[in-house]
Amino acid sequence: MLVDQYTALTCAHVVRDPDAVMWLEFAENRDLEPVAARVLPGGWLSEAEGGEDVAVLRLESPRPQARPAPLEPRLWGGMEVSATGYAEGFDEGMTLWGRISGASGERVQLDAVAKAEVVRAGFSGAAVCTRPDEGRPARVVGLVVSWRGDMGELLPEDNRLAFSYLIPVDRIAELSPVIQELSSPNAWDHGFEERLTRWFADPDEEPVKITVVPPGSGKDRSLRHLRHRADLVYRGGGRGGSSRPDLADHALEHIAFPPGQYLAYWDWLLGTRRRPAQAPALAADRPPPTLLIDGLDEEPEPGPLIELLARLRECGLRLLLAFRQAGGTGWTAAYEVLLRPALLGHADALLTRLKSAEISHAISLGVVGADSIGPATETADRRQTERRLINELMDPQQQLTALHELISTLRADLRRHGGRA
Incomplete structure (x- = not known):
């Protein structure tokens, strides 16, 4: 389970040796290159060391292209969860569903609907995820660590009773400062991530x-x-x-x-x-x-x-x-030398595109001829007036605010008139 671009979680018994070099493959994202990883200093949290069968791994090179697993330190009885593992015969993975039984203790019981859906070899270290809510992605509440059957048979379904067990995120956070930090409510700023992602992806965003x-x-x-x-x-x-x-x-x-x-x-x-x-x-x-x-x-x-x-x-x-x-x-210079001129130029470029888009749209509808375009640029003319008024603003902050608003309006105008924005 990748928890940030450099850090992954799994079970200590999967790693076996705290000095081992692991080879991590991203089975659910084939676009990510495999990478070697070692146990992070202080990340060997095995039962023999008074821990909980957890290993915190440090990747040799980052994988920022993957979205980190959102860690959720809260869980409660009855919570519906799932885990995906790679058991023998299921090389493409299999996902099992269950419910949190008791939400207390260092090992939390996970009840499956049927014994065939109890975890098995190939699930150790898998993320236990909540069902996605409306508008909110699934969160990771724990790590699959083991299963137990009352008769000691090799497969869950061969026992009369069988249950899965997980180590909750809050317990791992008690043992690992890295996970404590990554599971805090302020670990990430997802709104900022969304704004930056849009900015990188859209050349029409502010320059x-x-x-x-x-x-x-x-x-x-x-x-x-x-x-x-x-x-x-x-x-x-x-x-x-x-x-x-x-x-x-x-x-x-x-x-x-x-x-x-x-x-x-x-x-x-x-x-x-x-x-x-x-x-x-x-x-x-x-x-x-x-x-x-x-x-x-x-x-x-x-x-x-x-x-x-x-x-x-x-x-x-x-x-x-x-x-x-x-x-x-450098704050003032960045605003005066870089930001303000860039926004003024960007607004002018969008105005030019809007005027061209309005003319093309009107001509395609047969509203005006190519030699009579005055009324066709009504929106662009209004925005041009707003642009001139911005030049008259003496307060730099007011001018920047007005520029941001005008650029946002021009982008909306372009979308309405069939121009790219």
Whole structure:
């Protein structure tokens, strides 16, 4: 069971040896590459060590493409749950349903509808999941650990009575600080994840996005889990080996420039040479690349970095700027140099598209001729008036708020008039 991009849970008896190297395959997500894993320091929670037959594993390389299992430390008698295992003869997996019997103790009994649905070899370490609620995905309440039959027969159905057992999440959290943290109510910020996922997926979202991500917060963990969605990542303060020359180098992989002009464009991005005669542009057959600046206010001198980001904006890159605290180093410059110009330009581009979409729609309906388009652009004309009024706002925050609202309205207008937004 994957609980974050680096961490998995299983039973200690599955691992067998705390020094073993496990090979993890993601049977329910074939798009994920298998990966080696070892027991995390402090993650060997076997019964022999006074634990509960649990092993917390650390993956050798992350798997952020998978959604982490949402851990739920609460469970109660009568809760309907399921578990998927890979018993002998069921290589594609089999899912069994049951109900929580007694919700107390370090091992919790799971009652199956029939003895044939009691867990068996191949289920150890499987996630015990709740039935999904309306609008809420299934949560993981425990880990399958064993089954017991009253006659000691090898298969559950060969016994008169047979029950499954799980170790609840709250018990694992008592033993493992890692799981304690990941099972807390604030472990993740799912609303933030959804907004970021939309931003990465939709090139029509605002070209510069500024967000505050406090260190160690659920938002921070969610950002780390989505960092792979960015085409480029720069970590403030030189974390992860980030440097402006490296960023310029990697950015040029996405920028179309004439043969033999690499150094001219590289020097221009770093501010040591004038802008090249041929305007820099992105490859036309791909969405604009996204760049995450993770911890911009951790940069000791953000000025040169912000100047580089402004040049990358000229090339068409989309920027996600994560600050560790509101008002941190570089905050004002990021708003004035990056965010405000980007939103103004984005609003203008959407206005142009809206006008074109209105004209095309009206002509297709035969409402106007190509030489008489005045009334056909009524919506775009209204939005253009709103755009001019934004220029008259003197308060920067009011102007940004008005720009966000106008962009949202323009996107809705484009959807109504058949233009992509």
